[in-house]
Amino acid sequence: NAGVTQTPKFRILKIGQSMTLQCAQDMNHNYMYWYRQDPGMGLKLIYYSVGAGITDKGEVPNGYNVSRSTTEDFPLRLELAAPSQTSVYFCASSYFGGQDQPQHFGDGTRLSIL
Amino acid sequence: QQPVQSPQAVILREGEDAVINCSSSKALYSVHWYRQKHGEAPVFLMILLKGGEQKGHEKISASFNEKKQQSSLYLTASQLSYSGTYFCGTHTGNQFYFGTGTSLTVIP
Numbered sequence: 001n002a003g004v005t006q007t008p009k010f011r012i013l014k015i016g017q018s019m020t021l022q023c024a025q026d027m028n029h030n031y032m033y034w035y036r037q038d039p040g041m042g043l044k045l046i047y048y049s050v051g052a053g054i055t056d057k058g059e060v061p062n063g064y065n066v067s068r069s070t071t072e073d074f075p076l077r078l079e080l081a082a083p084s085q086t087s088v089y090f091c092a093s094s095y096f097g098g099q100d101q102p103q104h105f106g107d108g109t110r111l112s113i114l
Numbered sequence: 115q116q117p118v119q120s121p122q123a124v125i126l127r128e129g130e131d132a133v134i135n136c137s138s139s140k141a142l143y144s145v146h147w148y149r150q151k152h153g154e155a156p157v158f159l160m161i162l163l164k165g166g167e168q169k170g171h172e173k174i175s176a177s178f179n180e181k182k183q184q185s186s187l188y189l190t191a192s193q194l195s196y197s198g199t200y201f202c203g204t205h206t207g208n209q210f211y212f213g214t215g216t217s218l219t220v221i222p
Binding site: 031033035041042043044045048050056058059090099100101102103104105106107108 | 115116143144146148154155156157158161163201205208209210211212213214215
């Protein structure tokens, strides 16, 4: 059971570079989420998706973009990376996204912008 | 929007009990609880629903006071493996907000 798979696990970017963080789930979950977690802090929602073709902004969307062309994949795009985007990024998924459904997390991508 | 947790940090000896509180300024339909160990992803513990239904962990209990918009997580007879940061979380529409977190350390 793979669950939620995130790639890469670690990445160092230079200021101004762009990259895509990959997230895939094999549980046929409708809802997917991207969070960022700064050192010693809680998780903040960046974007979420309620199904293929449908995405919406979370609490901290600036500097990021997402797409959801399939149920399985939910990539997060960073354009023009800035030091403030240094963080650990977690992808999560849940079944139907209802308020009674637990979220399943990937192992995270540790991103440093220098 | 972010739920507030208390205490921020707690240190216990093995076998002691702890209570972690979570308060929201918004009306709650459900409260989620997750535990995150250092360097790892959050792991689901429990969901409490309006009306009292619980889903989750056998060895950890929780309560949900809808009127007060509060939830409490009860860890009894703590074990070393309970160490980590505990987060509550709530939905507002489709958005999900994690709480401020409580660091729990269990020592021998």
